[in-house]
Amino acid sequence: MTTRHARCLCGAIRVTIRGDLDDIAACHCSQCRRWSGHVWAAVPVPEDRLSIEGADHVRWFRSSDKAERGFCATCGSSIFWRAFGRGETDVALGCLEPPTGLRLQRHIWVGDKGDYYDIADGVPQEERQ
Secondary structure: OOEEEEEOOOOOOEEEEEOOOOOOEEEOOHHHHHHHOOOEEEEEEEHHHEEEEOHHHEEEEEOOOOEEEEEEOOOOOEEEEEEOOOOEEEEEHHHEOOOOOOOOOEEEOHHHOOOOOOOOOOOOEOOOO
8 A cells, every 4th residue: 555645844744645646636726826825736635544643733724614724833834625524635745745656637726727827737627626
């Protein structure tokens, strides 16, 4: 079984992910751009395959009536996004320890993307999710 690790900038939060990962996406919605400073790239991980060491450093912000976002209370790293009741948590790709062996599979919410960049990598784009 594949095991990957992720962490926040200061290392107060360490994440272990067990198993294969799929549906790697970059979200271009205005909330994700504000949250991350640009594009939010993440991978969904089922809760039973995700372990968080330093969970007491995670602060959750309810960003809508459908989801919340988790960040490090010490360094401010944006690490998690999760929809209520979905049973999985998206982990930021930028927090994964290299080599990840992963490739972006799709762009979502491109109809809401910023006007300051183009998406020209050939990866499939979805107007919404």
